[in-house]
Amino acid sequence: MTGVLVCDDAPDMRDLLREVLDADPVLHVVGEAGDGADTLRLAEALQPDVVLLDIGMPGPEPGDVVSGVRRAAPGAAIVVLSGYGAEHLSGPAAAAITAHLPKTTDLDALRRTLREAGAGRRRPA
Amino acid sequence: MAPSAGGGGAAHASADELLDAFAARTAHTLGAGVGVAGGYASLLREQHAERLDADGLEALGGLEGGLGRLRLVVEDLLELSALATRELSVEPVDTAAAVAAATVGLRAPLRAARVQLEVGALPAVVGDPALVERLFHHLIRGAVAAIGRGPGRVAVTGRPRGAGVHLEVADDGAPLGPEGAEGLFAPFAAPRGGGPLVGAGVSMAICRRIAERHGGSVSARAGERAGATVVVVLAGAA
Numbered sequence A: 001m002t003g004v005l006v007c008d009d010a011p012d013m014r015d016l017l018r019e020v021l022d023a024d025p026v027l028h029v030v031g032e033a034g035d036g037a038d039t040l041r042l043a044e045a046l047q048p049d050v051v052l053l054d055i056g057m058p059g060p061e062p063g064d065v066v067s068g069v070r071r072a073a074p075g076a077a078i079v080v081l082s083g084y085g086a087e088h089l090s091g092p093a094a095a096a097i098t099a100h101l102p103k104t105t106d107l108d109a110l111r112r113t114l115r116e117a118g119a120g121r122r123r124p125a
Numbered sequence B: 001m002a003p004s005a006g007g008g009g010a011a012h013a014s015a016d017e018l019l020d021a022f023a024a025r026t027a028h029t030l031g032a033g034v035g036v037a038g039g040y041a042s043l044l045r046e047q048h049a050e051r052l053d054a055d056g057l058e059a060l061g062g063l064e065g066g067l068g069r070l071r072l073v074v075e076d077l078l079e080l081s082a083l084a085t086r087e088l089s090v091e092p093v094d095t096a097a098a099v100a101a102a103t104v105g106l107r108a109p110l111r112a113a114r115v116q117l118e119v120g121a122l123p124a125v126v127g128d129p130a131l132v133e134r135l136f137h138h139l140i141r142g143a144v145a146a147i148g149r150g151p152g153r154v155a156v157t158g159r160p161r162g163a164g165v166h167l168e169v170a171d172d173g174a175p176l177g178p179e180g181a182e183g184l185f186a187p188f189a190a191p192r193g194g195g196p197l198v199g200a201g202v203s204m205a206i207c208r209r210i211a212e213r214h215g216g217s218v219s220a221r222a223g224e225r226a227g228a229t230v231v232v233v234l235a236g237a238a
Helices: A011-022 A036-046 A062-072 A091-096 A107-118 B010-051 B054-083 B095-102 B104-112 B129-147 B203-213
Strands: A002-007 A027-033 A050-053 A077-082 A099-102 B091-093 B115-119 B125-127 B152-161 B164-171 B217-222 B228-235
Touching: A002 A011, A002 A036, A002 A107, A011 A027, A011 A107, A011 B010, A027 A036, A027 A107, A036 A050, A036 A062, A050 A062, A050 A107, A062 A077, A062 A091, A077 A107, A099 A107, A099 B054, A107 B010, B010 B054, B054 B203, B091 B095, B091 B129, B095 B104, B095 B115, B095 B129, B104 B115, B104 B129, B115 B129, B125 B129, B125 B228, B129 B152, B129 B164, B129 B203, B129 B228, B203 B217, B203 B228
Parallel strands: A002 A027, A002 A050, A050 A077, A077 A099, B115 B152
Antiparallel strands: B091 B125, B152 B164, B164 B228, B217 B228
16 A cells, blocks of 8 residues: 655645545555645654645745655655646755646546555656 | 747746746646546546436536636646746757647547648757647647637648748638737737637747747748648757
């Protein structure tokens, strides 16, 4: 099983993601964070396989959240799911993520990306 | 002519920056709502469709169709807002391969509008392969939108000219609007044609941005009998 930490400041998006991921045979949600600070705290406490990260949340800058997650949970893959594009992450932060998906990504693509990230594979560019 | 890391020129830098900020913010806000609504529509399709009657399935199909149009709006705005700061990865580009890749996501609308797509011999250019593909995606998408219900014809041709390559996408769809050729490339300009392919109305503005990021240009002229021809000039590969 691939444990996913869901990080998004919109409760309805977190509800949707929990429903979708917990219905998947491979994926399950290990925790939810609604801002950057909670993301860093829960990443360290839960050591998820994948951190599913919105980069538009309140709290630290997106690049600081990414680098903080990398330090807090070194084994976790970071998959960004955001309404902001990759240009909102600096070079080092962009290099630290496994995949960057728009919020409009369909569920099949999201599940596939999370399974591959959990298995340690990078999504093809 | 050479690909440039700069934007679209100092004369409209400020307006472009404002536009980028607006596009990014709108895409973020709208995208969050569309993402949630689209996700629940998918769950409805996956988990509950068998319990819906014909009317329910028709309503779900309508919901999915509307969300698809909104998704295109969000993705257009994201693409536009990212172009100014995106780093270019410049190399010789097989233009014919870029056109082929650009049409992959357009097969259904091309078929639905009974569009005959003709691609001639295309000289190689120098550019960012992903952006050259997106350039042709938007050019062909705009041409198909202009054709509307169809049938119609889109022709992609190219020829070397000096150090550059002139690439043309011609269609026999709706004519240029009252703003003329220059107005076609303004963000949120009134599109030629209509329908779900119009998206956010920034396809031609994206084409202009991509060409300018490569040190090139775009222009348009009215077609001989109908429609329009968009001309893109990019650096040629040696």
